[in-house]
Amino acid sequence: MFYREAGDFKTSYIADSQTFPIKFDRYRYYVVLAVAFGIVPFLINDYWANALLLPFLIYAIAAIGLNILVGYCGQVSLGTGGFMAVGAYACYKLMTAFPDVSMFIHVILAGGITALVGVLFGLPSLRIKGFYLAVATLAAQFFLVWLFNRVPWFYNYSASGQINAPERDVFGIIITGPNAPAWATYLFCLVFLTVCAIIARNLTRGTIGRTWMAIRDMDIAAEIIGVNPLKAKLTAFAVSSFFVGISGALFFAVYLGAVEVGEVFGIQKSFLVLFMIIIGGLGSIFGSFAGAAFLVLLPVLLKLIGVDLLGWPTDIVAHLNLVIVGAMIIMFLILEPHGLAQLWRVAKEKLRLWPFPH
Amino acid sequence: MKKKMATLALGALMAAGPAMADLVFPSLSYRTGPYAAGGIPFADGYADYFTLLNERDGGIGGVPARVIECETGYNTEKGVECYESTKGEGALVYQPLSTGITYQLIPKVTADGIPLHTMGYGRTSAANGDVFSHVFNYPANYWNGASGAINYLLDENGGDLSGKTIALVYHNSAYGKEPIRTLETLAEKHGYDLTLLPVDHPGQEQKSQWLQIRREKPDYVIMWGWGVMNQVAVQEAANIRFPMENFIGVWWSGAEFDVEPAGDKATGYKALTFTGLGKDYPVYEDLQKYVVDAGKAAGAGDQLGSVQYNRGLYAAMLAAEAVKTAQEMHGTAEIDPSMMRDGMEALEMTNAKMEALGMAGFGPEFSVSCENHGGPGLVGVVQWDAAAGTWNSIQDFKPTDAEVINALIAEDSAAYAAENNIETRCN
Numbered sequence: 001m002f003y004r005e006a007g008d009f010k011t012s013y014i015a016d017s018q019t020f021p022i023k024f025d026r027y028r029y030y031v032v033l034a035v036a037f038g039i040v041p042f043l044i045n046d047y048w049a050n051a052l053l054l055p056f057l058i059y060a061i062a063a064i065g066l067n068i069l070v071g072y073c074g075q076v077s078l079g080t081g082g083f084m085a086v087g088a089y090a091c092y093k094l095m096t097a098f099p100d101v102s103m104f105i106h107v108i109l110a111g112g113i114t115a116l117v118g119v120l121f122g123l124p125s126l127r128i129k130g131f132y133l134a135v136a137t138l139a140a141q142f143f144l145v146w147l148f149n150r151v152p153w154f155y156n157y158s159a160s161g162q163i164n165a166p167e168r169d170v171f172g173i174i175i176t177g178p179n180a181p182a183w184a185t186y187l188f189c190l191v192f193l194t195v196c197a198i199i200a201r202n203l204t205r206g207t208i209g210r211t212w213m214a215i216r217d218m219d220i221a222a223e224i225i226g227v228n229p230l231k232a233k234l235t236a237f238a239v240s241s242f243f244v245g246i247s248g249a250l251f252f253a254v255y256l257g258a259v260e261v262g263e264v265f266g267i268q269k270s271f272l273v274l275f276m277i278i279i280g281g282l283g284s285i286f287g288s289f290a291g292a293a294f295l296v297l298l299p300v301l302l303k304l305i306g307v308d309l310l311g312w313p314t315d316i317v318a319h320l321n322l323v324i325v326g327a328m329i330i331m332f333l334i335l336e337p338h339g340l341a342q343l344w345r346v347a348k349e350k351l352r353l354w355p356f357p358h
Numbered sequence: 359m360k361k362k363m364a365t366l367a368l369g370a371l372m373a374a375g376p377a378m379a380d381l382v383f384p385s386l387s388y389r390t391g392p393y394a395a396g397g398i399p400f401a402d403g404y405a406d407y408f409t410l411l412n413e414r415d416g417g418i419g420g421v422p423a424r425v426i427e428c429e430t431g432y433n434t435e436k437g438v439e440c441y442e443s444t445k446g447e448g449a450l451v452y453q454p455l456s457t458g459i460t461y462q463l464i465p466k467v468t469a470d471g472i473p474l475h476t477m478g479y480g481r482t483s484a485a486n487g488d489v490f491s492h493v494f495n496y497p498a499n500y501w502n503g504a505s506g507a508i509n510y511l512l513d514e515n516g517g518d519l520s521g522k523t524i525a526l527v528y529h530n531s532a533y534g535k536e537p538i539r540t541l542e543t544l545a546e547k548h549g550y551d552l553t554l555l556p557v558d559h560p561g562q563e564q565k566s567q568w569l570q571i572r573r574e575k576p577d578y579v580i581m582w583g584w585g586v587m588n589q590v591a592v593q594e595a596a597n598i599r600f601p602m603e604n605f606i607g608v609w610w611s612g613a614e615f616d617v618e619p620a621g622d623k624a625t626g627y628k629a630l631t632f633t634g635l636g637k638d639y640p641v642y643e644d645l646q647k648y649v650v651d652a653g654k655a656a657g658a659g660d661q662l663g664s665v666q667y668n669r670g671l672y673a674a675m676l677a678a679e680a681v682k683t684a685q686e687m688h689g690t691a692e693i694d695p696s697m698m699r700d701g702m703e704a705l706e707m708t709n710a711k712m713e714a715l716g717m718a719g720f721g722p723e724f725s726v727s728c729e730n731h732g733g734p735g736l737v738g739v740v741q742w743d744a745a746a747g748t749w750n751s752i753q754d755f756k757p758t759d760a761e762v763i764n765a766l767i768a769e770d771s772a773a774y775a776a777e778n779n780i781e782t783r784c785n
Contacts, residue, residue: 047446051439051442051443055435159535159770160457160481160535161535162458162461162532164461164465164777167778177465178466178468258464262530266559300439307429313389314427317429
């Protein structure tokens with residue numbers, strides 16, 4: 001009834017090609033932004049921030065990054081954990097070397113450094129494809145983790161080999177360290193997520209995004225019609241790693257505060273982010289959000305139901321959690337291989353026709 | 359997405375209702391994953407002791423104790439989630455049994471004013487209470503362990519280790535890296551050669567490390583392992599026929615389940631300890647009567663008397679004694695975390711006290727002070743006898759090289775204080 005194009009007249013090309021062509025979608029988008037920026041910061045407490053919202057926001061950035069590479073450009077990568085580690089360690093080195101610089105700049109620079117590393121490890125993608133590329137990026141994963149474990153310069157020669165985020169601020173408000181207020185850390189990550197999502201959305205709608213998708217759909221055909229595979233693949237690696245690096249920096253500095261590379265940025269992190277985009281939907285920005293929300297919130301939800309409401313033993317709930325999440329992943333892959341984003345798309349199609357479907 | 363959050367909000371509200379009427383002890387346990395073998399008995403012992411206090415004495419000072427268990431899987435992210443979800447319930451003290459989670463929690467608990475007790479693990483330099491106001495690691499820490507192992511080897515070799523080679527097989531994490539600095543300093547002092555052999559999480563892959571040991575034939579192997587890594591290491595050592603009596607594990611590598619898989623070949627394996635062994639203590643009669651026979655034992659109830667169960671029991675006992683100290687100090691039975699911190703800082707464990715608890719000689723005598731949160735660092739050595747299936751004590755609790763350790767603690771904690779702008783507080 002409300003959800004349709006009819007009556008929503010566009011009088012310019014810009015209006016015609018906007019991200020949300022349907023009025024209802026547009027307003028919903030503004031409402032979500034208003035709630036996220038205007039209401040949540042006043043209600044948030046430490047539990048909400050550290051257990052739910054920060055991991056969701058940060059994983060969403062990582063998922064957007066990986067989605068650009070895998071979903072839009074078709075280059076399978078298992079190196080996400082390693083690239084997140086690059087972001088985290090770059091951020092740590094910058095934070096300790098330049099304590100007076102704003103955290104915004106550190107995080108963005110950490111993303112930039114990760115982009116460079118990503119391009120370096122993206123070079124093999126010009127020669128190898130598919131599973132073989134996955135193996136090459138897997139090598140990047142193990143190499144990077146090994147490097148950060150092995151070379152003491154990266155962790156400033158600390159006895160434990162861990163990196164600890166010192167207290168740093170943005171415009172005088174503490175963002176990292178234990179005294180950072182929940183709303184500040186939340187808003188800091190939210191700003192990054194919003195900007196990343198807008199950039200990613202617009203990149204994928206423009207020339208660069210179209211070259212990525214051309215490469216993904218058929219690289220030989222793309223080359224014949226004039227897409228430069230070198231440029232397309234390497235930009236995909238650079239942009240993807242940039243986002244992943246930002247998420248790694250936030251993960252370390254804002255969310256965890258202390259990181260041990262082997263445990264936090266190991267291979268399981270690469271798989272987790274990959275599962276997020278597969279469940280959420282490959283080649284969809286909304287899918288990145290949905291997948292991150294699904295895999296971050298579901299275990300917490302199951303724990304709340306199992307342990308706190310039903311009073312089951314914690315180990316049974318932890319095991320059930322694995323079973324249920326695993327079963328749901330299989331179920332999704334069978335029932336909706338294109339992920340949560342496709343469900344959302346189908347729901348919107350149905351809504352448009354409602355209440356008079358043909 | 360919003361809808362999902364709304365349902366979550368409901369759940370979180372239900373979970374976060376404050377209940378100040380009892381003494382809350384969150385147990386960040388791990389009963390799943392590659393480290394569950396050590397996590398289960400520890401969590402059982404921790405929970406059972408508080409059950410015993412509730413059933414036998416009606417709580418501590420008349421206030422019942424409540425243990426909230428939260429599964430971390432030895433994973434730092436889940437540890438943070440557990441911390442955040444339990445701290446609102448009036449948590450008195452955190453004992454995560456994970457060095458990784460400890461590093462995560464040190465700044466958080468200090469900011470939130472909740473004490474953290476990392477008994478025999480965690481950040482060693484937290485023994486300096488001058489810098490780490492809310493962190494305690496009595497009665498012994500990793501550097502005591504490293505020095506204790508070297509002291510034991512010194513005794514074996516008539517006080518001279520020069521020219522000997524010692525290999526350290528360690529879990530490649532903050533936990534395993536802790537003793538390196540001490541062992542290196544001691545190597546300079548005593549003139550032995552140290553080889554470092556890291557094993558990556560979770561520790562099932564150790565072929566290359568033990569191949570290197572077979573090739574280089576070090577005189578002794580010291581191990582800093584946890585979870586499945588221990589069993590694999592003992593088995594690998596047996597496979598290359600490394601003499602077991604020259605193989606010493608830290609206290610987290612010295613439980614029954616670590617050596618049993620290797621069978622008879624594990625006989626002679628040694629481990630450090632800072633707690634008593636077995637069930638030969640009067641407290642076990644009460645445990646049997648009030649907890650096990652009443653069907654209130656935590657978990658499967660089959661861990662009583664095992665090494666890590668005793669550690670959990672000991673950790674709970676120290677927490678309960680700190681509560682009693684705090685109750686006396688502040689004259690109130692219902693204490694809050696800051697009073698608990700004062701109680702821990704004023705804790706005194708005497709033989710008479712432990713005997714009254716039915717745990718005579720279960721741990722060393724010690725007292726905590728503002729400057730010293732680490733206790734005396736007395737370390738014993740035990741040896742495995744596979745035929746009898748028991749650990750036998752071969753060295754009583756003995757002091758470690760305080761001179762070397764204190765210098766290292768002062769250095770490391772000063773670096774931490776400078777990094778985080780912490781002012782010393784004890785004068």
